[in-house]
Amino acid sequence: MTPSILSMSVRASTSSPRAAVQGQEDLRKLERTMNRINAALHDAEDRWDIRDKVTKLWFRELRQVAYDAQDVVEEYEYDVARGRVHALDRTLGATSGHKRKRQEICTVHNNSGTAAVPVSHDLSARARQIRETFDEIIKDFDDLRLFDNDGERRVDTDIHRVRHTSSFVFEPSIVGREYDRQNVVEMLLSGGTTDTNPISVLPIVGMGGIGKTTLAQLVYNDPKVYQSFEEHAWVCVSDHFDIENITSNILTSLVEEWSDITGSANLQSALINKIKSKSILLVLDDVWNDRLDCWQSFCSPMLAASVCKIIVTTRHENVARLVQTMPAYYLTCLSSDNSWLLFRQFAFEGQENTHQQDLVTIGKKVVDKCKGLPLAIRTLGSMLRCETNEEKWSEISENELWDIEQAKSSIMPALKLSFNHMPVYLKRCFISLSLFPKEYALRKDEVISLWRSLGLLQSDGRNDEDHIGIFISVN
Numbered sequence: 001m002t003p004s005i006l007s008m009s010v011r012a013s014t015s016s017p018r019a020a021v022q023g024q025e026d027l028r029k030l031e032r033t034m035n036r037i038n039a040a041l042h043d044a045e046d047r048w049d050i051r052d053k054v055t056k057l058w059f060r061e062l063r064q065v066a067y068d069a070q071d072v073v074e075e076y077e078y079d080v081a082r083g084r085v086h087a088l089d090r091t092l093g094a095t096s097g098h099k100r101k102r103q104e105i106c107t108v109h110n111n112s113g114t115a116a117v118p119v120s121h122d123l124s125a126r127a128r129q130i131r132e133t134f135d136e137i138i139k140d141f142d143d144l145r146l147f148d149n150d151g152e153r154r155v156d157t158d159i160h161r162v163r164h165t166s167s168f169v170f171e172p173s174i175v176g177r178e179y180d181r182q183n184v185v186e187m188l189l190s191g192g193t194t195d196t197n198p199i200s201v202l203p204i205v206g207m208g209g210i211g212k213t214t215l216a217q218l219v220y221n222d223p224k225v226y227q228s229f230e231e232h233a234w235v236c237v238s239d240h241f242d243i244e245n246i247t248s249n250i251l252t253s254l255v256e257e258w259s260d261i262t263g264s265a266n267l268q269s270a271l272i273n274k275i276k277s278k279s280i281l282l283v284l285d286d287v288w289n290d291r292l293d294c295w296q297s298f299c300s301p302m303l304a305a306s307v308c309k310i311i312v313t314t315r316h317e318n319v320a321r322l323v324q325t326m327p328a329y330y331l332t333c334l335s336s337d338n339s340w341l342l343f344r345q346f347a348f349e350g351q352e353n354t355h356q357q358d359l360v361t362i363g364k365k366v367v368d369k370c371k372g373l374p375l376a377i378r379t380l381g382s383m384l385r386c387e388t389n390e391e392k393w394s395e396i397s398e399n400e401l402w403d404i405e406q407a408k409s410s411i412m413p414a415l416k417l418s419f420n421h422m423p424v425y426l427k428r429c430f431i432s433l434s435l436f437p438k439e440y441a442l443r444k445d446e447v448i449s450l451w452r453s454l455g456l457l458q459s460d461g462r463n464d465e466d467h468i469g470i471f472i473s474v475n
């Protein structure tokens with residue numbers, strides 16, 4: 001954060017003493033406003049997923065005010081620094097003899113604030129103008145904002161509801177995962193449990209939409225796997241790791257009917273009774289929790305089983321590291337052949353022999369754009385399914401993914417989830433990468449110096465900016 005200009009002694013020397021005091025006051029107010037805006041923006045970015053347009057616009061305008069304010073403050077700091085240098089020059093010029101000079105230099109450093117640093121009329125006026133804009137934004141926001149009781153809210157499609165998964169998979173539609181399925185099955189069945197710890201955990205890790213859930217479904221339904229366990233449960237966890245809720249869902253999945261048991265302790269003892277001395281396979285789909293205490297508390301009833309194997313699907317390597325007792329399985333994108341196969345399945349279904357060669361050529365370009373991500377291939381494939389107009393196909397192949405309407409509603413929200421889960425400092429670093437051209441090969445040192453120059457790296461006392469930058473870029 002910008003060092004406080006209030007801490008600098010300002011003996012403003014604008015035209016009159018009153019104007020000087022006024023200039024100083026303008027800057028004080030501006031700095032306070034800037035600090036408040038920055039704190040509010042930081043909190044908002046950290047805690048809220050802001051969806052309504054008025055609030056978004058409001059924050060954008062506030063951010064602009066904060067930038068303008070920072071410019072004014074920095075210009076003033078520059079004036080102060082220049083004033084110090086001039087004072088130092090004058091002192092050095094006017095003195096002679098080493099001892100004397102050293103004393104004078106110390107005096108100048110210690111009392112640098114005594115140098116007259118005028119707050120220019122221009123800065124003072126800009127400071128007032130920025131404050132006025134700020135007041136205007138605040139007032140307009142209060143006037144325009146809709147409150148919860150201003151009529152019924154339209155229900156927004158809640159991404160978490162849409163993301164709910166089950167163990168069911170329609171296997172014939174899945175392409176290119178036979179090798180992965182075999183690997184995971186083998187790892188799962190051979191992964192050892194010990195006499196003291198019956199729990200073993202195999203994480204499946206990969207980016208959003210790559211097919212982790214799909215692979216877990218294939219493994220869960222694999223006959224060899226199924227026969228190896230007496231009990232089986234599939235639970236969709238999602239980003240809120242609510243132990244009570246997850247335990248209740250495991251019970252429901254095990255007894256195949258809704259469990260009306262409530263309370264953490266009751267649920268855990270019911271679960272213990274159900275799985276005691278049995279072998280159980282558990283899939284925890286879509287885990288984001290990275291707290292060890294929560295994980296341990298969740299696992300404690302599983303110690304009653306004779307064998308408990310858990311498959312965890314997650315986007316995050318640190319989640320995998322926290323839970324794994326065997327090496328994580330890193331899922332990669334589909335090969336280009338399998339990507340094409342999947343796309344063809346959706347785009348040309350039922351018209352295998354009739355599709356025009358031109359559409360095939362454009363379709364291949366569309367598939368290239370998806371970079372082997374099944375979620376994107378499926379979305380664009382089904383979007384073009386009933387489309388015979390070649391121009392429409394070309395449009396899709398030429399547009400960016402985020403400009404395509406269907407992708408906006410299915411792929412982007414899934415990918416945005418990862419963004420929402422980033423801490424604020426990472427979000428800012430990530431956003432700054434948009435300054436590089438698309439497909440640009442990023443170099444670590446280049447990226448770190450960009451972050452440093454944008455002021456995004458702040459030493460935490462133990463590590464300097466470069467170390468923080470290296471840490472972020474690795475993560």
Ligand SMILES: Nc1ncnc2c1ncn2[C@@H]1O[C@H](COP(=O)(O)OP(=O)(O)OP(=O)(O)O)[C@@H](O)[C@H]1O
Binds near residue numbers: 174176207209
């Ligand atoms: N190999 C595949 N063949 C066909 N369809 C697939 C394949 N892999 C994934 N899909 C489809 O792609 C979509 C995304 O897959 P999935 O939900 O398994 O991804 P995910 O990695 O679990 O994503 P998230 O991190 O968002 O949970 C789903 O509609 C799924 O059916």
Ligand SMILES: [Mg+2]
Binds near residue numbers: 213214
């Ligand atoms: Mg998933």
